[in-house]
Amino acid sequence: MQPDIQPEPDARGSTKPDNEEGRCRTDDKDHATLPRYARLPINRCNIPSVILGSLTFQHHPTPLFLDSVAELHADLFRRLDAIGNRAERAEAFRDYVAVHFCLEELEKAGLNPNSKARAKANWMRILRGWSFDSDGREGAVLKGWVESRFGLLARFHGEPLRDFAGPAYLRYQEMRSAGLYGTNALEGQLDLLYAYSQYEFRRGDASAKRIELFRGINRINEHEVLNKSGRRQVVLFNNLVSFTSSRERASEFGDYILSTRVPSEKVFFSYEVVPGILKGEEEYLVIGGVYDVSISTL
Secondary structure (H helix, E strand, C coil): CCCCCCCCCCCCCCCCCCCCCCCCCCCCCCCCCCCHHHECCCCCECCCHHHHCCHHHHHCCCCCCECCHHHHCHHHHHHHHCCCCHHHHHHHHHHHHHHHCCCCCHHHHCCCCCCHHHHCCCHHHHHHHHHHCCCCHHHHHHHHHHHHHHCECCCECCCECCCCCCHHHHHHHHHHHHHHCCCCCHHHHHHHHHHHHHHHHHHCCCCCCEEEEEEEECCHHHCEEEEEECCEEEEEEEEEEEEECCHHHHHHHCCEEEEEEEEHHHEEEECCCCCCCCCCCCEEEEEEEEEEEEEECC
16 A cells, blocks of 8 residues: 655654644644654554654553454463463464464475575564664565554665655565565564564563663764754654664764663564574664654763
8 A cells, every 4th residue: 555645844854733723722843743744544553653653652652452463372372371481481482483384394384495485584584684784675574564563654764765656665665575575474473573572571570661772873864853952852763763772882883872761562572582683782673653862972
């Protein structure tokens, strides 16, 4: 489905408010709402994209569920409830995904020798591909998955994505399609990975509803700044973006450090969920949208 083309922000980063007389009673001068040009009208979760991608959700998060995933995989979560050790739960998750999606017996999934190469592009390879190049084919698959499930449009993939009929957006769509072609229910695997990540967060420290994360940058104009006041910024991030839980690690990627408190509901995956993946940079893959951030130097 082609998204609606919406007005772009001007040079100051402002957009026309959608509070014309008779339509909205509130003032959006602080840009707390996710702009229309950054979202789809529908998604596949229990929260509309306009709320999910807004500052309201960052400050007042609520449980987030993908349609029918918990019901489809109820047996897995019942099994996980009986396992007290986190590492053992991660291993049980790996085993379940391998069996459910026939990752080690591709013939049972109806794949032949000519299609096996692409079928090996499973959830683990997608995450590792992201860690090497978030603007590569695996990154396009993940950003496309976020669009489909949460209704948040990708804003950058190798270059800004602004014109939905332009070459940059078409190239992104081609990479996304190529990444999905011939795979074995790859987006279904990502659905279950997100559901498992959320299960682990809910089972963990209940007080950690928002996690302080960091991102190293060289220039703030690398991101879409919607509003700013001193060192505080309201930023529209790409629909999927990497953060780290280590301030020191973030400093290795830029002269400035963005810090923000991310609702655990918007963490797609972190290095703690499944041991051995994305561990080197203590990385968190965060679902984007509008965030209130602070900027500082070491």
